[in-house]
Amino acid sequence: MTENTVSESGNKDKNPGEAADCRPLEVNIRHARVLRSALDYWHETGLLSDEQLKTLNASIRVGINWRRIIFHFTWIAVCCMIIAVGSLLCSDLIVRLMNNTPAAVKTVGAFAMAAGFICSGLVQKEKSPEYVKTYSLLLVLGCLCIASGLFCFGMALNLPEAGMVWMMMVGCFVYGAVAWLGKSGLVWLFALISFCNWLGCSSGYSFGAYWLAIKEPYRFLIFGGLLTLLSFWPVSAGILQSRDLLGTSRAYGILVSFTALWFLSIFGDSNPELFFWALVLGAGALYAIWLGVKTESRMLLGFGCAFMGMDLYTKYFEYFWDRLHVSIFFFLSGAGLLIGIKCIRKFIIDREKGRVVSDD
Template sequence: MKVSKREGETLDKAIAQWRNQGVISEPLSQQLKASYQVTTMDWERVAKYAFWLAIACIVTALFSLLADRWLMSLFTKLFEAPDSVKCLLFALLSSILYFIGLKRRRRQPEKRFSNEAILFLGVATTAIAIGFFGRAIDTGSDHFSLLLLISALVYGLLGLVFPSKLVWIFSLMCLGSWFGAETGYLSGWGAYYLGMNYPLRFVLFGLVLVFGGTYLFRRIEKRQDFIRPTRAVGLLYLFIALWILSIFGNYGSLERWEGVEQSELLHWSLLFAVAAIGALVHGVKQDDAMTRGFGITFLFINLYTRFFEYFWDSTHKAIFFAILALSFWFLGSRAEKIWRLTTSPSRDDAH
C-alpha cells in the first residue's frame, strides 16, 4: 500500500507507540511497516491541480482563438444567432460533455480527477446555456429569480444522477441565491419578508438544509453520502446569518440600526452562542469533526466580535490589542498542549 509522507509519519508513530506499550511484538511491528510504502510525491494532489490547470488552459486557448480572423468571423456569425439557438448549442455541448464524463467514469473509475474535470466543464457550459435561456425569455429583471431556480433544479438533478457532490453543492448555492432574490426586492417585499430581514431568513433556510437534508438522504440509501455536504452548506448559511444577525439584529436599514443601543442586540448574540455551543456539543458526542469545527470556530468568532463591539471605543488601543494578543497566545498554547498530549507517548509508556 502506498501512502503519503504525512500518512507514513502517522503510521510510524502509531506502530512505535503500540510496540512500546506492548500491544504488538517487534516482528509484528516490522511486518506492519513493510505493508506500506511512503511515496516521495503526492501524485494525487499533482493530478488534481494539473487537471484544474488544464481547464484554465482550455479557457485561455478559446480566448486565444478569437484572435484568428477566420475564427473571429465564425464566432461573430455564431453570436449573431438568436439567444435561443445559442442556448440549444451550449445545452448540446453540455450533454456531450456529461455523456463523455459518465462513460469514462464507468469504464475508467480510477481516473477520478480527469472525469470530474470533464463533468465540471459540462457544469460550466450548462450555466452558459441557462444564461442564454434567460436572455431568450427576458422581458425584465423579474426573470433573474427564475433563472436561479432553474439553475438550482438543473444542478440538483445532475448532482443526484451523476452522482457528484460538487455539482450538488453548486445546486445548494444557487438555491440559496434564489431564496434571497425571491424573498427580497424582486418579489416586492423589500428588506423584510414575513417580518424577517435577510439574516433571519437565512437562519431558517440553513436550518431547513441541515435537518431537511439529513431527514431526506437518510431515507435514500444510495445517496446517504450527500448528508455531509448538505449539512456543511446548511451550517455555513446558518452560522454566517447568525453572526450578521448578532451585529445588526432584525433591522432592515442602517438608519434604524444606528439608532439602537448595542445592548438591545444582546439576545441575538446569545442565540448565536447557543447555536455554536449546540454544534460543538453535537460534534463531541457524535464524534463529528464537521459540526465540532463549526461550533468552536463560530463560538470564537462570536466572542471576538462582542469583544470588538463592547471594548473598541472604551479601551486604549494599545491595551485593546495587548489583551487580544494575550488571548490568542493563550489559545495557541492550549492548542499546542493538547496537540502534544495527543501525539506524544506518556511517561509511563516511555519507561
C-alpha cells in the same frame, strides 16, 4: 495421520511473528507514521515481539499517491482550458460574432455543449467511478453551459427581470438533478450556491404571496438550518450519503447558518436583538467546537473556531470600541478561554483517574 492434521500441525510449528507472503501495504507518509506509531506502542507494551515488529514494519511501504498527482494536474489542465476559452470569448472577433448571433442560436449551442459535457461526465463516471473529481469537473462545465443556455433562453423570450429570477430557480433544480444522478458533491455545491443566489435575488414574492415578511438573513438561516438538520437526521443523512452528497450538504448548511447568524448579530433592528443573535452564534460555535472535538471532525472544529472569533471581534467593535482597549478585551477573552481549558483538562484527568480506580 490425516492431511488436515498435518496442515494444522504445520501451522502450529510456524512462528506467529512470521507474516505470510503478501503484497506490502502501500500508504502515504502520514498514514505510515500513524501505523508505525501504533506498532511501536504495541511493542513497548509487550503485545509485539522484536521479530513481529520488524516483520510488520517491513510490510509497510511508503508510496507516491499518483492519483492525487493526476487529480491536481487535471485541475491545472482544466484551469488552463477555462482561461483559454475565456480569452477566446473576450476577443473582438468573438464578441462581435456573439452580438450578431440570435439568442435562439446561442441557446441551442449552449444546451448542446451542456449535453456533451454532462454525457461525457456520466460516461467517465461509469468507466472510472474512482475518479470522482475528474468527472465532476465535466459535470460542472455542463452546468455552466446550462446556466448560459437558460440566460440566452430568457433573452430570446424577452423575459422581464422577475422571469429571469425564476429561470435561475429552474436551473437550481437542473443542477441538483445532475448532481444526484452523477453522485457529485462538487455539482451539488454548485446547485446549493445557485439556490442561495436565487434566494438573494428574489424580489420577496413567491407565487403571488409575500414571504411572510421574512428578511433575507432569516431566509438564509432557515435554509441553512434545514440543510444542516437534514445532514444530521439519520434518515435523510443516509439518503445523502448514498449519493455521496452528505459532506457537502453538512458543510454548506453549517456555513450558511453561521453566516446568517453573524449578519443578524450585526444588522438587527435593536440592541437586545443584536445581543440575542450574538449569544445564539456564540452558543452554536461552542457547540460546533465541542462536537468537532468529540467526533474528531475538522470541519466542525474549523467552523466553530472561525465564527467564535468573528463573533468576539465584532462584539468588541459594537460594545467596547470606545470603552475598553483592544488588548485588554482580547486578553480577558483569552484568559477566560484558558480558564475554561484548565477546567476541561481537570475534568478529563479526574475522569481518567476514576476509570483507573474502577478498573483496579
